[in-house]
Amino acid sequence: MPKSVVIDCFAESAARYREGYAVVVIDVVRATTTAITAVALGRRCLPVASLDAAHSLAGRLADPLLVGEVNGIMPNGFHINNSPAALVKRTDLHRPAVLLSSSGTKLLQTAASCEAVFLACLRNFTSLASHLAGSFTDVAVIGAGTRGEFREEDQMCCAWIADRLSDFGYHAGNEATAAIAGRWRGCRPDAWTQGNSAAYLRRSSQLDDLEFILSHIDDLHRAVFTLREGEVMCEPLVKTDPAYERALVYD
Numbered sequence: 001m002p003k004s005v006v007i008d009c010f011a012e013s014a015a016r017y018r019e020g021y022a023v024v025v026i027d028v029v030r031a032t033t034t035a036i037t038a039v040a041l042g043r044r045c046l047p048v049a050s051l052d053a054a055h056s057l058a059g060r061l062a063d064p065l066l067v068g069e070v071n072g073i074m075p076n077g078f079h080i081n082n083s084p085a086a087l088v089k090r091t092d093l094h095r096p097a098v099l100l101s102s103s104g105t106k107l108l109q110t111a112a113s114c115e116a117v118f119l120a121c122l123r124n125f126t127s128l129a130s131h132l133a134g135s136f137t138d139v140a141v142i143g144a145g146t147r148g149e150f151r152e153e154d155q156m157c158c159a160w161i162a163d164r165l166s167d168f169g170y171h172a173g174n175e176a177t178a179a180i181a182g183r184w185r186g187c188r189p190d191a192w193t194q195g196n197s198a199a200y201l202r203r204s205s206q207l208d209d210l211e212f213i214l215s216h217i218d219d220l221h222r223a224v225f226t227l228r229e230g231e232v233m234c235e236p237l238v239k240t241d242p243a244y245e246r247a248l249v250y251d
Helices: 011-017 031-040 051-058 084-088 104-111 127-135 151-166 174-185 196-205 205-214 242-248
Strands: 001-011 024-028 045-048 064-067 097-100 117-122 138-143 168-172 222-226 231-236
Touching: 001 011, 001 151, 001 174, 001 196, 011 024, 011 031, 011 104, 011 138, 024 104, 024 151, 031 045, 031 097, 031 104, 031 117, 031 222, 031 231, 045 104, 051 064, 084 138, 084 205, 097 168, 104 117, 117 127, 127 151, 127 222, 138 151, 151 174, 151 196, 168 174, 196 205, 205 222
Parallel strands: 001 138, 001 168, 024 117, 024 138, 045 097, 064 097
Antiparallel strands: 045 231, 117 222, 222 231
């Protein structure tokens, strides 16, 4: 049976892939990077779509850690921003993270009604592609988008997953997917840093997150991150076929 991958963007696009697709949610700067980092550290992570939802959920958890931003600003009462760099400095791993962001967590909540939902960032694109190739015929890779723009870092991550899937026999589901995959094929991991997201991190003196993202490229080799019943979960990757092992060699 032919296998396909499509690249899309924005929360509203998730509805197109409710049936028959594995949906991959990407918000490199910074929601999916933060969520994946939290769970990789051993912390629970529960993404929410709104400030009200964050406070409501926090009220039902024991000693929650409120993590996130609204329009780039950390809300009153939150403990840290939507920041993977800040998260790794904390030792209170017993505290479940309630994660809110302007774009990425909204996409996660919209995608929650799809059959299978995965999270990706620049830390795990190869391992995720290998898992998807062994389990799903059709894959939709969706960037969160910011201020109506399909940001460069999300395009690149989407493209790299699509490119890895092509090694497993997937074809681009439309011309836009082929064009995005071609644009970012073979690019350096910092190729996105002239875009608006990197500019925002520099302008807002959040260089720790920019450095964290650039220093953690494809470093989570043996885990898959999924969204199940409102929580980000980590599952071990057991697929180790030769094509996957070759793909682990990043250049």
